[in-house]
Amino acid sequence: MAVFARMLMSKGLASILLVAPLALFLAVFYFYPIAAFLFRGVSTEEITATIPATTVLLREWDGEGLPPDSVFAALVSDLNASAQSAAILGRRLNSLEAGMRSVVRKATAASRDLVAASPERAREGLINADPKWGEPPTWQLIHRETGTLTATFLLAAIDIQRGADGMEQRGEDALFVPIFLRTLVIAVSVTLICICLGYPVAWVIANASPRASGWLMLLLLVPFWLSILARTAAWVIVLQGTGPLNSLLMWLGVVDAPLQLIFNRFGVILVMVHVLLPFLVLPLINAIRAIPKSYFQAASNLGAPPASAFIRVVFPLTLSGVWAGGFIVFILSIGYYITPALVGGPSDQMVSTFIAFYTNQSVNWSLASALSAWLLGGMLILVALSQRVVSPMIKKVT
Amino acid sequence: MMRKTLLAATAAAAALMAGNGSAAARDLTVVAWGGVGQEAQRAAFFEPYSKATGKAVLEDQNPVLAKIRSMVESGNVTWDLVDQESAEAVIGCEEGLFEKIDWSQIDRSKYADNVHSDCGYGFYTAGNILAYDGDRFPDNGPSSWADFFDTAKFPGKRGLWSTPKGALEVALMGDGVPVSDVYKVLRTPEGVDRAFAKLDTIKDEILLWNSGAEFLSRLAAGEYVMTYAWNGRIATVNASDKRNFKIAWQAGYTYVTDQLAIVKGSPNTAQAMEYIKFIDEHPELQAEYTNRTYYSSTSKASLDYLTPEVKENLPLIPERLKYGIAVDDEFWVENLDSLTERFNAWAAK
Numbered sequence: 001m002a003v004f005a006r007m008l009m010s011k012g013l014a015s016i017l018l019v020a021p022l023a024l025f026l027a028v029f030y031f032y033p034i035a036a037f038l039f040r041g042v043s044t045e046e047i048t049a050t051i052p053a054t055t056v057l058l059r060e061w062d063g064e065g066l067p068p069d070s071v072f073a074a075l076v077s078d079l080n081a082s083a084q085s086a087a088i089l090g091r092r093l094n095s096l097e098a099g100m101r102s103v104v105r106k107a108t109a110a111s112r113d114l115v116a117a118s119p120e121r122a123r124e125g126l127i128n129a130d131p132k133w134g135e136p137p138t139w140q141l142i143h144r145e146t147g148t149l150t151a152t153f154l155l156a157a158i159d160i161q162r163g164a165d166g167m168e169q170r171g172e173d174a175l176f177v178p179i180f181l182r183t184l185v186i187a188v189s190v191t192l193i194c195i196c197l198g199y200p201v202a203w204v205i206a207n208a209s210p211r212a213s214g215w216l217m218l219l220l221l222v223p224f225w226l227s228i229l230a231r232t233a234a235w236v237i238v239l240q241g242t243g244p245l246n247s248l249l250m251w252l253g254v255v256d257a258p259l260q261l262i263f264n265r266f267g268v269i270l271v272m273v274h275v276l277l278p279f280l281v282l283p284l285i286n287a288i289r290a291i292p293k294s295y296f297q298a299a300s301n302l303g304a305p306p307a308s309a310f311i312r313v314v315f316p317l318t319l320s321g322v323w324a325g326g327f328i329v330f331i332l333s334i335g336y337y338i339t340p341a342l343v344g345g346p347s348d349q350m351v352s353t354f355i356a357f358y359t360n361q362s363v364n365w366s367l368a369s370a371l372s373a374w375l376l377g378g379m380l381i382l383v384a385l386s387q388r389v390v391s392p393m394i395k396k397v398t
Numbered sequence: 399m400m401r402k403t404l405l406a407a408t409a410a411a412a413a414l415m416a417g418n419g420s421a422a423a424r425d426l427t428v429v430a431w432g433g434v435g436q437e438a439q440r441a442a443f444f445e446p447y448s449k450a451t452g453k454a455v456l457e458d459q460n461p462v463l464a465k466i467r468s469m470v471e472s473g474n475v476t477w478d479l480v481d482q483e484s485a486e487a488v489i490g491c492e493e494g495l496f497e498k499i500d501w502s503q504i505d506r507s508k509y510a511d512n513v514h515s516d517c518g519y520g521f522y523t524a525g526n527i528l529a530y531d532g533d534r535f536p537d538n539g540p541s542s543w544a545d546f547f548d549t550a551k552f553p554g555k556r557g558l559w560s561t562p563k564g565a566l567e568v569a570l571m572g573d574g575v576p577v578s579d580v581y582k583v584l585r586t587p588e589g590v591d592r593a594f595a596k597l598d599t600i601k602d603e604i605l606l607w608n609s610g611a612e613f614l615s616r617l618a619a620g621e622y623v624m625t626y627a628w629n630g631r632i633a634t635v636n637a638s639d640k641r642n643f644k645i646a647w648q649a650g651y652t653y654v655t656d657q658l659a660i661v662k663g664s665p666n667t668a669q670a671m672e673y674i675k676f677i678d679e680h681p682e683l684q685a686e687y688t689n690r691t692y693y694s695s696t697s698k699a700s701l702d703y704l705t706p707e708v709k710e711n712l713p714l715i716p717e718r719l720k721y722g723i724a725v726d727d728e729f730w731v732e733n734l735d736s737l738t739e740r741f742n743a744w745a746a747k
Contacts, residue, residue, distance in 0.1 A: 083494060095735050173740070346745035346746060
């Protein structure tokens with residue numbers, strides 16, 4: 001921010017005008033939709049829009065016992081106003097508490113006969129339709145979810161259940177926290193493996209003759225140009241039980257029965273490493289090429305054996321490249337979901353799989369957005385940390 | 399320069415708006431689930447309808463409820479008729495995503511029982527069955543859902559669809575619940591726990607699938623020793639790819655009817671109804687669809703046009719029905735959300 005401000009001061013209006021179109025474009029087509037989507041994670045609008053009159057009255061209610069009869073009457077008129085809204089209300093409440101769909105459906109059916117009824121009759125009628133309407137927790141749920149903002153989904157995304165008796169961390173049946181951790185573990189493993197495999201490759205390409213390095217680059221990049229789906233499908237064929245790799249191993253007598261190489265964690269990490277390796281190698285090649293050859297010779301002339309010249313002089317100079325490439329690989333792998341979906345088992349799915357599930361299949365956008373918020377938040381913290389902690393460290397070393 | 403760009407942009411915007419405007423007069427768009435089923439619908443319904451009426455039919459794929467919801471809410475409805483499983487047709491109907499069908503125009507007594515709903519015209523019924531590769535087990539193949547859970551007798555990965563709908567029913571059958579009692583048991587909390595506990599016994603050997611193509615390729619590659627599958631995909635791939643996949647009907651199966659629903663706000667509602675009427679009036683076309691897909695047709699008259707070979711491989715033939723049970727829409731409309739969450743949590747562990 002400070003940099004931006006200084007730039008504006010020094011370069012004046014012209015530079016503002018030059019960046020304005022891009023800034024505007026990003027604001028309208030990038031930041032606004034993301035912000036709007038993330039806002040769904042805390043918004044109560046999906047519920048309040050279905051019962052506007054009830055919402056107004058509930059916001060004045062203190063949440064103790066049962067709400068006044070006028071709230072029952074308001075709910076009756078809201079449910080009557082639109083069958084579609086009533087159904088959406090049922091779906092939304094059902095995702096918060098199982099069984100609410102039928103509770104709302106019964107109330108909707110009963111409310112048709114209660115339109116002109118007095119508030120007392122409205123209350124009796126709804127409780128008659130389903131005794132749940134006579135229980136405070138039902139109303140407290142609706143009360144909580146019709147406030148201005150709700151934390152329910154942000155909490156649900158880290159396995160904290162909000163119930164009648166406060167918050168409760170899900171233990172045995174925790175879902176998302178283990179998945180966030182799994183996502184982190186997979187991303188870190190993929191990054192480390194990419195570094196171990198990619199460093200020698202980058203070293204060879206950077207130090208090869210221009211002609212050879214051209215060919216090597218081509219080999220590195222050809223898979224990069226293929227569709228990710230084609231590459232993943234190819235791996236399925238290679239690694240499956242009857243695939244060439246298993247056939248070879250069995251023919252050689254290394255194993256008796258086919259190894260399970262795919263639809264498990266091994267398959268996911270292997271394919272992700274394959275897909276992401278170029279992202280690490282390319283920045284690393286640049287970093288290695290930027291080191292003058294004379295440094296290595298200087299170290300040797302001063303008596304350092306090749307290994308120690310490499311470790312003490314050359315390697316530290318490539319750290320920024322390792323860091324840049326590793327960071328890209330890490331960020332990309334955090335968001336992966338096609339690869340785990342195609343070559344992973346049920347217990348290898350990452351956070352993005354669930355974001356896609358809640359967006360496309362179960363249409364619980366609030367939860368999808370809450371999960372995205374945690375993912376994005378975690379990522380921003382990592383970016384900030386890398387800026388603050390790691391970059392100066394690398395600068396110091398180099 | 400600036401002006402030229404601006405002009406071009408205006409022209410582009412105008413063209414875009416004109417495009418939107420003419421969308422109101424677009425052709426009838428019917429949306430199915432791709433693969434063999436969609437090809438069969440094209441041959442059995444789209445093309446004959448176009449020929450008879452002179453009106454073109456556009457196609458699209460994967461009419462998931464989520465997408466229909468966003469279309470209806472945004473008012474930008476580009477689909478007219480969508481192929482929905484009955485539970486989804488009921489949910490969408492309640493939420494006002496589908497038009498109510500004018501049942502005065504159709505004689506429901508000409509159809510099997512319980513195939514239609516307020517917003518859905520049921521046009522085929524699929525069986526969710528236990529399938530295995532007959533080349534791998536020429537005899538003594540799996541014959542019950544108990545075998546599905548018996549990893550000592552049949553070592554290897556098993557396929558299940560990545561949804562609780564179907565998986566829980568199968569788990570109960572595997573645990574010894576008679577097929578006719580499956581939903582009675584599932585409606586109790588203990589029944590749900592029992593189903594999950596049964597699934598848990600072979601958790602490491604279960605590999606979920608997300609599409610018909612997926613279970614077919616894994617079964618063909620020997621990755622699956624057996625799988626929960628849709629009967630039509632199994633039967634058709636035997637013919638098209640010279641496979642010898644077998645269906646263990648006697649293990650027990652569930653069946654579900656797919657219905658055509660008219661999307662709310664479609665500019666072609668009248669023509670959509672005309673299309674449904676067209677299918678209604680042509681039982682021989684329904685039979686054509688069934689002959690191509692091995693999914694049961696719903697109209698009684700269509701049975702006369704089926705080939706004997708197809709007939710004995712359908713989910714809804716009388717001598718088979720004692721092994722089957724209709725997917726309980728009411729149960730799943732109510733419980734799909736909560737059980738899906740639990741199923742995901744179970745699978746992800």
